Amino acid sequence: MTLSTPTPTNIQQQTQTLINHYQKATLIKPDSATLYQDIGNLYRSLREFEPAIVYYLKAIELKPDLFSVYSPLNFLLQFISWSSEQNKNQIITQGIHILKQNIINQPKFPFAHVVLGRLYTQKGEIETAKDCYQKASFKQINRSYPHLIQHWNSSTQRQPNFLGIGLFKCGTASLYSYLIQHPQILPAVTKEIRYFSNTTINDLEYYLSHFPAICHPNYLTGEVTPNYFTFPNVAQQIKDWFPQIKLILLLRNPIQRAISGFYWGNKLAYQYLNKSLDGIHHLDLDLVQEKISDIKEKQKLSLYKRIELRNQWLDCLRETWRKNLDINHEIAFHIAHSLYIDYLPEWSRVFSKEQLLILRIEDLFTNPQNIMKQAYHFLGLPDHPLTEYRNANRNKYPPISPSLHQQLADFFRPYNEQLEDYLGLKFNW
Template sequence: MNLSTPTPTNIEQQTQTLINHYQKATLIKPNSAKVYQDIGNLYRSLREFEPATIYYLKAIELKPDLFSVYYPLNFLLQFISWSSEQNKNQILTQGIHLLKQNIIHQPNFPFAHVVLGRLYAQQGEIEKAKDCYQKASFKQINRSYPHLIQHWNSSTQRQPDFLVIGLFKCGTTSFYSYLIQHPQILPAVTKEIRYFSSDFINDLEYYLSHFPAISKNNYLTGEATPNYFTFPNVAQQIKDWFPNIKLILLLRKPIKRAISGFYWGNQFSYRYLNKSLNSIHHLDLNLVQERITEIKEIRKLSFHQPWLSLLAEQSKQNSNINHEIAFHIASSLYIDYLPEWFKVFPKEQLLILKSEDLFTDPEKTMKQAYHFLGLPDHPLTEYRNANRNPYPPISPSLYQQLADFFRPYNQALEDYLGRAFNWE
């Protein structure tokens, strides 16, 4: 492997050095919320989720309206069980106190209720968590659809009509943002609930509390969690609860998805250190294949032993570019996951969209989605890319190596579906 950029091991060392630099900056600027946010971002890039959470909480303590911190904080809180019981309790107690105060001062920011709900859920206060989610949903609907509040019925819970099950870095954020602009689609409290792939709470009412309690039947609701697609047994769990639900899957050219996913997963280290992969010419595909096999075995574990924690731990033990990128390559082997969904759901309940079609002709692609959901077309005046992740080009030799690797998997997918994706 020819590298002029640092290996992930060196990147981790440089990231830790940068963290030390930022920590010294807090002595000079103790009230700078942005500095604490930056430290949280860097710890998150190292998969050190406990200190990342602590620094994010400190950032919003200093600046309650620093809304960009709430979303990564909500994501990290699902992994707080990794912490020792004492540290977990301290973080949850501090976070609940802080969010309750912030809600008082930020009444028009419904997502603060969502984060508070996550904190309560991790504390085992499920009823309080459900109440937070419903308050967030009520505020969202009252702000965007005030005429529907008369149909709010807190004594009943609304089931989702659709799920966008994948895949991350395939345009799901943009796609969901277009969907919820349809006048007959009501959003969940957050795009990604991640219930079936990471939540430890086996409670239907808890899950349903994330959706608006609107009783009118001519409105639809749903969520978009991109990693549902790659988790074993998720299809059956969804089927058990919602046998008639409609599923939407976006698939992107695997090379593009894998590289974009790599930069997304390492965004903070590469952004702060100004590094890129454009000097990498070759991967050791034997190591990559070995790592993919390990990842598939880890994903089969129970939710009570979070697979992501094991992946993070193994990444620290095997810090080289082959192991880092293997996770994103594994998620791009679509044929490995799709048959499980079709074993459970009939094909008419699953719409597969090509991401490139969404990128080049969003109006036509959304028309397909609306038709699938039984809704009239609703063209938008603008189709904004909601989650851009620009990255430098990779070398032609690496591109060709990845193209050769993915070719048999892509061909198998086309044969299975009887559909050409033209990803060469």
């Protein structure tokens, strides 16, 4: 018996049915924070972010130490602009009240300040948001590096020494977790600040408020945001602000990255009823190419139009997420971001070879100690072997059919060859 893949419409209907059941359950257990979190997850899967945020906030109000809800809440708050002005203001006001109360209840949880900073950012109170991020950083450093607090100087903001610029599903979570275990690397308030791609605020001090205010020459700091690499015009803005910064780029076999990205995206979207490539033997590559061209066309904006680009990106996401797209349209996005040669020249033009370290994820996971030694040397740090190298944010998914794999291999081959010729390296993909 062959089971067909659920269509988006069926998934949405089944998800809405689940929401109705969970909402009835809250009448029986009105104090169950996990129920509200589950409803928030379901609304997130439908890309209905406003009710998702409301339910996440209710979960935190009921259980301030339900730490698993803070990260998705922080991510979804960037989409609060999609709400009406009245609803946006009401949610932000409620959120600030709940988070301020939460910080009183959970004084040792720095990330609560990060979420509060996000709320104040959306409210337009940037100075207050900066203060929230610095409080989060202070608590984080005080917890992990108490001996460095004597060097804290809130009047002097620390610039990042390095950035991880990409890519999604290329081991950036693992890389960052390894880096911040080095005794001379101080973490930012969160791994992904997403400033240069997802923020409309043009304020250097706002960005720097995400880093610890410790200007000690023996310590470095930085962040890793995977979509910097594929976002247009980011390289030049980073160069303008931080001309000496060092960049780390992780690349992966483009077939594996595209497939992993597809499943990762649908896991975020359809958490309970995942879409699948199982049974797919052939993609309409003409349609994929058409979608790729559309993506690239939407990215063509001049250097100083980052706010317009950000708004266009959000509108594009909203338009895409509210459509019932077929597999060809959905996977085109992930294929487009696996065409590394389309993005690399911009970075190579702006930054010198000495400022850009390119690593293969395959090497990171087969020989992590050696690859991290290269990374530390690139950053000017002594080696620091770890007792364990965990694969963070592992994404499990079924293998694709041999015919689909061959089709994608044929598609990516000329792009991979161009990349190898451009860098003078062999990736053996």
